[in-house]
Amino acid sequence: MKKERIKKIAIVGPESTGKSTLSPQLAEHYQTIWVPEYAREYCQKLTQPCTWQDEVNMFRGQLALETHLLPKANKLLFCDTTFITVKIWSDRVFGKSPKEVLDELPKHPYDFYLLMNIDLPWEDDPLRDFPNEREYFMDVWHKELKALNARYTVISGTKEMRFQNAVRAIDDFLATGGSS
Numbered sequence: 001m002k003k004e005r006i007k008k009i010a011i012v013g014p015e016s017t018g019k020s021t022l023s024p025q026l027a028e029h030y031q032t033i034w035v036p037e038y039a040r041e042y043c044q045k046l047t048q049p050c051t052w053q054d055e056v057n058m059f060r061g062q063l064a065l066e067t068h069l070l071p072k073a074n075k076l077l078f079c080d081t082t083f084i085t086v087k088i089w090s091d092r093v094f095g096k097s098p099k100e101v102l103d104e105l106p107k108h109p110y111d112f113y114l115l116m117n118i119d120l121p122w123e124d125d126p127l128r129d130f131p132n133e134r135e136y137f138m139d140v141w142h143k144e145l146k147a148l149n150a151r152y153t154v155i156s157g158t159k160e161m162r163f164q165n166a167v168r169a170i171d172d173f174l175a176t177g178g179s180s
Contacts, residue, residue: 006075007077007112007178008070008110008112009026009113011079011080012113012115013138014134014137014141016120016122017120018162019080020036023035023080026166026167031074032073035062035069035077035079037080038058043058055089055090056098062083063104082110083105086098086101091140111173112173113150115141116155116162117155117157119157120159122134153169
């Protein structure tokens, strides 16, 4: 019997939109695992401002973590952000993206994206940098996902509503065959 291909669902969006809250909730609901945001753990260890090399390291770390966890997933793998964030962040902070990231983007597609809306209040966190640029980043996410011809749904509402809306979007995606 052939094993069914794991579908990768990315939870993405600007800072402070509930990605890290929603990812484990969805994994539990669908009885699978999730990939945490590698950059969060990486940045907690930094003692200086993030550099170009740090961005490349975070890209490699996120990709390695996903690759490691993919075989352990049960039909679905939820990814708390993706390395596309490295592209978006690098473009904003450094004015360009690492070539390695740009080259790899089309090689690592996700089957479906949940783009978290900016309608939740900002929550301060020492690892968050742009409380006044959420609209800018939301626009960038739309552009990036469209450039990838990605299938995605915007998830809005309170934290509780986000979970319900995400489950509905995923179930709809799966009901259509779950194809990109």
